[in-house]
Amino acid sequence: MTQVSSPDFVRRHIGPTDADVTTMLKAVGQPSTAALVERALPAGIRAAAELDLKAAPSEPAVIDELAAKAARNQVLTSMIGLGYYGTHTPPVVRRNILENPAWYTAYTPYQPEISQGRLEALLNFQTMVSDLTGLPTAGASLLDEATAVAEAMTLMRRSSKAPADAVLLVDHQVMPQSIAVTQTRALPLGLEVVVADLRAALDESALTEATGGRPIFGVVVQYPGADGGISDWSRLTTAAHDEGALVTVAADLLALTLLTPPAEWGADVAVGTTQRFGVPMGFGGPHAGYMSVRKGLERTLPGRLVGVSVDADGAPAYRLALQTREQHIRREKATSNICTAQVLLAVMASMYAVWHGPRGLSGIAHEVHGKASGLARALQDAGVTLATEAFFDTVKAVVPGQADAVVAAALDRGVNIWRVDANHVSVSVDETTTGAQLDLVASAFGAGPVIATDGEPSWPEDLHRTSAFLTHPVFNSHHSETAMLRYLRTLADRDYALDRGMIPLGSCTMKLNATTEMEAVTWPEFANLHPFAPADQTEGIREVIADLEQWLCAITGYDSVSLQPNAGSQGELAGLLAIHAYHQANGESDRNVCLIPASAHGTNAASAVMAGMKVVVVKTAPSGEIDLDDLRAKVTQHNTTLAAIMVTYPSTHGVFEDTISELCDLVHHAGGQVYLDGANLNALVGMAQPGQFGGDVSHLNLHKTFCIPHGGGGPGVGPIGVRSHLAPYLPNHPFSAEAGPDTGVGPISAAPFGSASILPISWAYVRLMGGAGLTRATETAILSANYLATRLDEHYPVLYSGEDGLVAHECIIDLRDLTKVSGVTVDDVAKRLIDYGFHAPTMSFPVAGTFMIEPTESESLEELDRFCDAMIAIRGEIQEVIDGGVDVADSVLRGAPHTAYSLVGQWDHPYTREQAAYPVGVDPLRKYWSPVRRVDGAKGDRNLICSCPPPEAFES
Template identity: 80%
Template sequence: MTNSTPGPDFVGRHIGPSQSEIDAMLEVIGYPSVDALVDKATPATIRISEALDVEAAPSEAAVLAELREKASRNKVLTSMIGLGYYGTHTPGVIKRNILENPAWYTAYTPYQPEISQGRLEALLNFQTVVSDLTGLQTSSASLLDEGTAVAEAMALMHRATRAKDDAVLLIDAQVLPQSIAVTQTRADAVGFEVVVADLRGATTADALRELAGDRPVFGVVVQYPAANGEIVDWAALGTAAHDAGALVTAAADLLALTLLKSPGEWGADIAVGTTQRFGVPMGFGGPHAGYMCVRDGLERNLPGRLVGVSIDADGAQAFRLALQTREQHIRREKATSNICTAQVLLAVMASMYAVYHGPDGLRRIAREVHGKAVGLAAALRAGGVELVADSFFDTLTAVVSGRADAVVSAALDRGVNVWRVDADHVSLSVDETTTEAELAAVAAAFGVNAPVPSDGTPTWAASLVRESHFLGHPVFSTHHSETEMLRYLRGLADRDYALDRGMIPLGSCTMKLNATTEMESITWPEFANLHPFAPADQTVGIRELIGELEQWLCAITGYDSVSLQPNAGAQGEFAGLLAIHAYHQAHGNGHRNVCLIPASAHGTNAASAAMAGMKVVVVKTAPTGEIDMDDLKLKLKQHGENLAAIMVTYPSTHGVYEDTITELCDLVHEAGGQVYVDGANLNALVGLAQPGVFGGDVSHLNLHKTFCIPHGGGGPGVGPVAVRSHLAPYLPNHPLSAHAGPATGVGPISAAPFGSASILPISWAYVRLMGGAGLTQATQAAVVNANYVAARLNEHYPVLYTGEGGLVAHECILDLRGLTKESGITVDDVAKRLIDYGFHAPTMSFPVAGTLMVEPTESESQAELDRFCEAMIAIRAEIQAVIDGAVSADDSVLRGAPHTALSLAGDWPYAYPRKEAAYPAGVDPLRKYWAPVRRIDGAYGDRNLICSCPAPEAYED
């Protein structure tokens, strides 16, 4: 492998080590060449014999030109389709300084809160916006989209009410159609019954029970305002549901809630929805930050992440992820959700939209939107067009009696997309971007005069007009000038550690370079401003790009078909398991419901299996770290008749190429099961081996790991599912898009037909820039880097698991358990001390408690690897001082870490000097990163749960 190999310059820019550095690292590892190292590390039984056939573009400029050409084949018309997706103005200061800023988009999930204070504060703002507007107590830090948020609410209501097996979920018929469909997919998998009905007249418990077929009701879901635009007073329904022992979920529009009575005020227990129209482009469907907010008493049932307020070691206020043991996927097979991620980057954008505009600005935008809708409604009525609802916010549904196609066509001729509900009804939604000229155009399509917008005073019943205040915290009234906003965003970014500062050596997370050229096209209007349900002839370019990316992913993995709909890795797991279940069912084997999962697997594997209606059976880990093949054979013998699948990560979660993988696949197939290969570690396989060839039937692929979509501080992610041909008929599809999947598919698992489509150009550009040879070279470099780190650190921290020749794959596990036993110093102490050295910590205590898992990726140069290794070696010496009795663990520099600049300025109660605390050996003073807070007290934050912006006096205290 060499960076001077003929080909695009980009390959050499993406791969961190130069050829001379590769040679030097190989010498330390003890191998004469990259090929010799890779041949020894990877089993011959899985290696592909031919080079990866993906052509590379000649240059970055050429790739941008290709993307421009594809973008030109999209038609960006005025969208009045609505259905949960709206035009919005992204303030330039937010677009440039968050969405296009690597300080925000290259950060990792804030599991190390001391170096994540900026984005944690932004997420606390997000939670405050959602909580204030919905009138409920506790909001999560975002979910994947509105459709999946409704499905998550269903699971929460079922669990919280301890529902009986025959209990029913009632969904109002005017909930968004994609939300109903996604919820139905989830319900079918676990055997919940969903009844869709008109709930407007259901004002008693008996009426609800009648709609449920005389069965108990565990939950009710309504849209507020409804999909047809109608604003319904749901208070009586809420009372009836509670009388029936059910919970109530309102899927609510946050912009409408600035003028409309909040769900919490009329009795909803849960509110869900999307924050897309708070400054996040439609992007052909995503990514957007969904939300969920719950009343007091339900917060410990929330799926996903929750940011809370705590204190640090000096008593200063600090932010952290609260109630982390509450995260559903940690409950494994007992989980009701597999969510382990969020949409952090988009949640940050939405929160800053609210910060920038403040409560008065949001109300002004909402009044302008409503005023346009009122004016248009008046013009339609004056022209003899009947509307289905008199009470609305921004959406009108017109009765056109057989003329729907003609009206839609007439609007299209005038450059406007409206929504054909059926032959007799047309729906249209206005938003903050809608102009008077566009209102006139759509009015003309109906044959009526141009409208005159009203002043936006709410036209619905006075009892539903909002009177309660929101966003009273000073953060929402302070940053309204661009100067103040710019400085606020810069200040928050300065508190964080992201890839723009240094290596993030997280095992299993593959924090690699997200190149600027890859990112460039996502804000182009031709990609960013497409509605996901726009007519197919307007989305030719983006769907061609999606098709090409699917083909490349098939070529890379050896599978036959790919769906890009899953908008997170766990969603891809769920989709893959649904495909397996549907395959068995179609072949008369519906009884096959056992899923074998190794003990070392990530919690989402078991959680996804449970969500797919499967029974989880754990396979033991052998002492050497591999799957215990004897235990596997025993479990196959015990459960073979009912075996649905095995979920196995390859290379293993322990960072080793197991040479038993082909035997494992054969044994499972012989027993009638399917093999699910978790794609979390695909960065060790690309160009070397293909899971679809060595025995896998299905895999999910983390585009936010292997294929360069940025982690964004904990999201967005994309988790496509790839399958062999026999499972292709069971991939996800979508009721509103014939192009999204097979007619025989399992239904939608995300709200949009192609999931987070607007960020797929990132992975398209990465593959196109690298080509097959470059992708293979990247994998080889990742293996070299990981083995170099293992070789340098093994004498200081034993590498827990290795494969052939003592080698690892793309990551290694450093075992600190013996050192902890001798010294009392824990992996947490090492993680916090690494902050003082200027590093994000490796993955802590996964998959083995008391260890650190390191994955350097191909992007890091030898100089950065050496900087990390030298920091770890220096920390090892600090641990030795404790072991030797020179200092106690409690008085050591490790236990005191991290050290802030402020802590150096005051009284100094420590035996070690200030310089040793702040500038340990090897730290360059010119690039010193200062943690903004000391070590955070997590238990305090959980005991004193605060999950929205604290009152101003809290800051003074």
Template identity: 70%
Template sequence: MTQPVPPAFAERHIGPGDAETEEMLEVVGASSLDALIDAAIPAGIRAEKPLDIEAAASEQAVIDELRAIADENTVVTSMIGLGYYGTHTPPVVKRNILENPAWYTAYTPYQPEISQGRLEALLNFQTVVSDLTGLDVANASMLDEGTAAAEAMTLMRRAAKAKEGAVLVLDSRLLPQTVGVIETRALPLGIETVIVDLDDIDSADALSFAVDGKPVFGVIVQYPGKDGEIRDFRKLADAAHGLGALVTAAADLLALTLLAEPASWGADVAVGSSQRFGVPMGFGGPHAGYMAVGQKLSRTMPGRLVGVSVDVEGKPGYRLALQTREQHIRREKATSNICTAQVLLAVMASMYAVWHGPVGLKNIALHAHGHAKALGEALAAGGVDVTTARFFDTITVSVPGRAAEITAKALENGVNLCVVDDDTLSISTDETTVLGDLVAVCDAFGVEAPTGVDTVEPDFGDVARTSEYLTHPVFHAHRSETAMLRYLRRLADRDYALDRGMIPLGSCTMKLNATTEMESITWPEFASLHPFAPADQTKGIRDLAGQLSAWLVEITGYDEVSLQPNAGSQGELAGLMAIRAYHRANGDDERTVCLIPSSAHGTNAASAAMAGLQVVVVKSASDGSIDMDDLRAKIDKHGDRLAAIMVTYPSTHGVYEDTITELCELVHAAGGQVYVDGANMNALVGVARPGHFGADVSHLNLHKTFCIPHGGGGPGVGPVGVRSHLAPYLPNHPLAAEAGPSTGVGPISAAPFGSASILPISWAYIRLMGSAGLTAATHLAVLNANYIAARLRDSYPVLYTGENGLVAHECILDLRELTKISGVTVDDVAKRLIDYGFHAPTMSFPVAGTLMVEPTESEDKGEIDRFCDAMIAIRAEIQDVIDGKVAVDKSVLRGAPHTAHSLAGEWDAEYDRMTAAYPAGVDPRAKYWPPVRRIDGAHGDRNLICSCPPPEAFEESED
């Protein structure tokens, strides 16, 4: 298959030039790139024709196209509310976090010693949420408010130890998208939800009567409600607790600066969104959701949790705590399939709170409330029936038969209102609301506008906040921009991101996120759109989403793609739910078995459990491939109940298995569906299409293959692609008919198009690369991985290879025998790599005691050689232990990583300072210094601290 010449941009995206490519091919032993690809990839799966995607003429041409698309959107003042609000991103935060590659190109902080900056920022976020909700422990963010509420549902079901048939009670004033996501997630788990008007529920008997006497495991309320009303839920909480149920408050963080914290009136869990803390609406995302719980629930709470521990010198250090809850360890027994957070957005929200402090946040809340109050009084004075009595920022008005007329007039005046029905409107104010907006709304109603706004503290009576919040010094110390700028710089300097060097993480695809691709995400035409704005105002972003979907269809060989899932985990769930719905539509309700290889990503098993499927594990053969004999046996055993198989391709072991087409045929013959996890799509784009070689459904990771940056552990986008027979069961949305088929499974994410504001990144990448560039990227990703395998094979065995001794886009280095004879572990190698200036490869996945390396196509030969040289040097250090020159516990490997502070103090190590700090190949002028030494994870789990510790803790550690 003759490939066209890649565009000029591809030379910027792809690391190795022509000369370096030839040198690497020689080391690998391939005569050409085409010969390498022919030898590595089974002929049976190869694409029959090249991709048909035209490349843009230049980077400037792409910017011009995006400008034209953006101009198709209409940005007006949004007063729609429903969980999405205008906000002012502090410029110091926008420039130094959102637009700063030191923050947006970092990976999930699984190597805590080189992630101390973002871990501190996340601890700040957790403290904000914990303080405002009054609950003991908050996690490091969720995907959005809707999915956070759905996670609260399953948390309460586990914790309440409910009787068989217990139901979940939903407040009738919950946000509609939240209800939709909960109901979507409840169905496969067999959870019954009951929507109840909770206004008059003041006893356990009344609550029981409202659900026809059924047992109740949980209640979820909106605080304030979607109608804007602030309700006192004390009696309701007592009633729920009297029935043995738990209570979740979906709470507005900004409102909590004025309202009694949920913990004070009996909430066990709080969930919501931090969007209005400086993160633009962005047509729905990404935004950092949150969850907070009481201490008793902390060890079963889903999501990532930052905790405080100590390093080997006893100094405080941050790390991810209680990881044994997570799917990558517990698989189908995990608390959820959430393996990502919205770190970049949580960092922005936390720094919004740091910048404004408690007084500033309260003033912003008073501004929003004051404008809502002034509007409500003006409308009431003009004879409009304002039905909301006690409100924060949203009022509901009754306008019999006039809703459409008033909305149209308001739009003429540049304002969007929220249409509840033909007779009812709701109107929300926010940080950005000005008097002129109130004038525009009042004109639409035909009433006299207010002439001013009073922002004095409201009298909320029993639901007014009386407790302090954000008392930690971090929320008071950075009032000047100079101080804030330096704080953000100090935190960034404590981290390691792609702007420093290669992050060779297998399975995670840490590749270039080009500046041109990132440029448009802050444009107001994308960033300032409300997700429920009228369709004719959002033509540009919808067209962009449609074109991106069409390109992904071309790349994958599927027939339809939904962009709604806002993480790979959500894409997995959407795909599996489509499979379940397909079987149900065919009368095959009993098909509930999901086959999953033993090597699979932990999310696969967790997602299958969430979709109501029974996980059955398929063994791996000695070469790492799927054991086809065991697969046949499992199909024979479960054939009539077989719903699907989930496989990753190329395999999680980094190999193109030539049995994939046979696997698909076997599963289809038994009536099952084939789910190909798209985590390794970086090895397939332009060379093979899952939808053509036998798969029925895949999710893709736009934050891997398609260049959306990881942002320190989120944002992500996990589109799901399906063949035509599954298309009727893709996600849809209750507030946007065009977001999916009417026969769909319901919303997977809170917003109709998920994290829409970052879709222009992947759109720009594909448009810049075109068919030839995308294919060349795959070729070079495979070459780079095989070059590393070839260079390191003599030092570390490469665990699995394909038929011709080649790997795909990643390779697994086997340290198990070295560990057995030396005592040096993969942890030791990972921490020693920090001294050499590298982020470690993926540790002990998919095989314990190994390192999985993925260089991507973006790393040039010089950086790859630097990594290989470091690994070879570390192998020599291991040999010193094997030869008895040094005991492993006294070795430089076990002492790693080394801080500058540790070298300046008393030195009692058996190796010298220069060996510790400047091993071979490290440029003293470019040395990265970790801020802490090796962190004690077990100590942090035994002594759980998940909010900002007092400054004295750090002062004492220095002493």
């Protein structure tokens, strides 16, 4: 085992003890961890030297280092706006959600029976968005506002019947970062984005004039606009609909408590951010974006949708609906490449609405508008002309030739305001803005003190909201801290997360998220930074970013890293766009074919299509490896048009393929680039570097390998590492020269550095582990996977392994033959595992009828054995069905999971209550009870109910 320089933290991060390692090595028949890795990992890809990253001496030392960096940030009052605002996170929400491992260590709620708490919270989120926008169906969060606008673009293109050459028309007061991200996404798809002043374009002739007579498939407006202005878009919407176009509005949810909802003036789609609902600015993220749609568009929504179905007893139960839209199923036909949502942040935003309720939210909105109105009046009294008459929270002032001076004067007073251009500045207020701060800003203009108004809407009466919102009892019942505390505890108790036990998901790497790593996330020096604040105010966080970029380069062997992509899917897109730009720069724009193995993650194919590439699938050999003969044939066939291959290494089959070097050589020889999907990088860290054994670009899942928690399905961070020839094509950003090169492909995410506020988590992890600790973690992950494979192989065949019978950091066990002879499915085993106190492994990916299991380095031998014992006991239950002792339909497997309530009253099963609830090995004192029986997925898809059902639905 590799010696480490930081034994305390490494020992606490890694589950198996030295004695456990000895036991596990004996089981797999290897004399040492070094010998195991030597046999499992192809010699040709091994790193030439040990990973040279020095570990910090202790956890307190790391906290001190982060505190020193945090102190280098200047947290001034930011009144910049542009979609990012100060907000008060209710302490009960901060402590019991953001800082609570029961919420932040949970996985995506694909297993609904053990996810009812966070599914309810997400249903609250959807209801909140639907109520405020007036549109009936909302999704369970998107990545940020800018990418939500881009997703709306493609949704409108799919749904519109406009001709193929139709354009997207965008109002010039849409948030500038949203315009930039949408332009980045439109280019490879061959869509044209026309930006124009649409406030005058209120009929068909004006629309035609704006586009030069070209047809329109969609229109995007901001409500209120980036300049703060409130416009009546109803006539524009009617004109767009008459042209066959759809209309998307990027709307501020807080403003919608006072403004007419978009649905009432005809919008088809609403998008935006929920950041100001209790989620700190965090230098740009993570924040939950949102999308809601009119009736008829619900089945085109990107991302996830929570719906209501029933369980086996007929009781209402929540689940992810429309799961056939998931990208691993639809692949290149996917409507979006989104895999990660922003669940933890969506939960926070939903609970902000639960905490305040409709009256509280309206009160905050009135107060914000009253501050802005008072500031506007003070400026006008001082002779300052305003650029907008109707506004909610943002005042745009006309200051001919004086913008720089006014911004500097405000900065001298400790306030950041926004320089629009040489003649205009804007000031945005929020719930945290104080009277003293308003006076300081006013004085920067030469104006007197500000007296806030009563906050009654000052815009035209036609745009005053009259419809009710958040009428469901959940938003009107938890306004005392006692009630809220108990509600959050009730939801958390319904869920299964890492704080309860092992989540052995293959490819998803559910490992320890150490408390020390999490500590800096809520520090105000990181949490309260505006992403567009001047660079000299953000030196500390940018130093964290620079350190992490440097360390990731050392780990991967790449030359440059961009941390902007805020999900693995966005990293995939960024990497493929870099490849496309590289080929274009070399005069080879015809290279548009992307080879993708049949076993690849589904997001790969979807990302390739979004990057404007044509997907060509490479077959899988019977051994589970990529079929090199088929690869050679495809490379030859597409020799002159080959852009890239996307390959996951180790493969999604859980094997270190020894053909990886040959694969890279074949593609490079044909002029293509190698995109090495970094989903399984945790099997390589410290032992092999993708940038050195053939990769040109990789995305790296910081929420997997580098310990950012999954948060119930998000946040994620998906940075990309590239070799030097691709570095000029990394993402950049219009508001930050430091974010990327001038020659870059444009912004991928709304903020220059993506989800910057959670980067200290990965920074702390790497700093605490050091190179030796990271290497030891990789070795232990490989040992743990092989231990599980060895113990389970005689009960469930391990589908794929290397030449020595070894797997990588995960393994696939095959249930297909058992299903044929018994009728017991992977679903049955997954649900029965709940009774044993486990989350199921990854089901039916990449091979239908199998489980993909990944133990990670963090689980102890005791927990590994507990899981193996449960799986072996379940194999015995399957044997009872095979032997004819019980029919599968009446078996304990098909009846699983069993709730506590299901055990009382009449019992007509052939197995006992004890067998149902307390199978062999289950500790009664640790028993996890599923809150619902097995959920009916098909019913939930047929009958979409995507907002909070009435309380009567839960009456027994």
